[in-house]
Amino acid sequence: MKNLLELIETPSEVLMGKIAVYPGSFDPITFGHLDIVERGLECFNGVILAIAADIPKDALFTVHERVEMAKAALSNMPDVVVESFRGLLVNYVAKTKATVILRGLRATSDFEYEFHMASTNKNLNQNVETLFMMASKDYFFVSSRTIKEVASLGGSVTGLVPDCVERKLEERFEMLRKKKRG
Ligand code: PNS
Numbered sequence: 613m614k615n616l617l618e619l620i621e622t623p624s625e626v627l628m629g630k631i632a633v634y635p636g637s638f639d640p641i642t643f644g645h646l647d648i649v650e651r652g653l654e655c656f657n658g659v660i661l662a663i664a665a666d667i668p669k670d671a672l673f674t675v676h677e678r679v680e681m682a683k684a685a686l687s688n689m690p691d692v693v694v695e696s697f698r699g700l701l702v703n704y705v706a707k708t709k710a711t712v713i714l715r716g717l718r719a720t721s722d723f724e725y726e727f728h729m730a731s732t733n734k735n736l737n738q739n740v741e742t743l744f745m746m747a748s749k750d751y752f753f754v755s756s757r758t759i760k761e762v763a764s765l766g767g768s769v770t771g772l773v774p775d776c777v778e779r780k781l782e783e784r785f786e787m788l789r790k791k792k793r794g
Contacts, residue, residue, distance in 0.1 A: 630656050630657065631660060631708065631712075632652055632658075632659050632660070633708060634652060634660065634714040634715070635697075637663070637678070638661070638682055640681050641681055641682045641685050641774070642751070643751055643754065643771070643772055643773060643774070644755070645661075645716070646686070647716075647751050648715075648747070652745065657691065658692070658693070660693045663678050663679055663694065663697070664697060672760055677780070679696050685774040685776065705737070712743055714742075714744075715729075715742060715743070715744050716745055717744045717746055718747040718751075718754075718755070751772075763778075769781065
């Protein structure tokens, strides 16, 4: 058994061996999300990207589509599993081998929402810890919501989402425009 000083000298051992659940709506997955997954893998042995099925009805993509896009985007990362979940996140986490919820933080505006969510989850299950990772400078402004807005107005989202997501956004908004025209 290592003492604390030895552990501090080899910090990766503190977290290594653990699996983190990275939950979200992922409507759709962006390079900001992929960046958190990649950096999460530097701290954890595996990451479960957990896509919430029960999100508001105004989601652009079905849960099946969101899972398929995430799987395609993460196909080169063998230590990542993509799943969907229903109901409470802490119940889903308890069913996996994970004890950590991983979330990305962009600006201070994210903080209040994240703080409430982490506190609620802690209150529901004391054994689950939420860890936050700051968004990297290249992606701190990227959110699924703004990606959808830009794409819906014909703007470019190249370099902000994987190619398969970019194509899917184009298809979806083209379909919605046609539907609107009647
Ligand atoms: O990407 P998002 O929309 O910020 O993700 C939010 C998400 C899906 C992680 C959150 O809404 C969630 O955990 N939903 C599952 C229901 C739940 O457990 N609610 C209690 C925690 S607030």
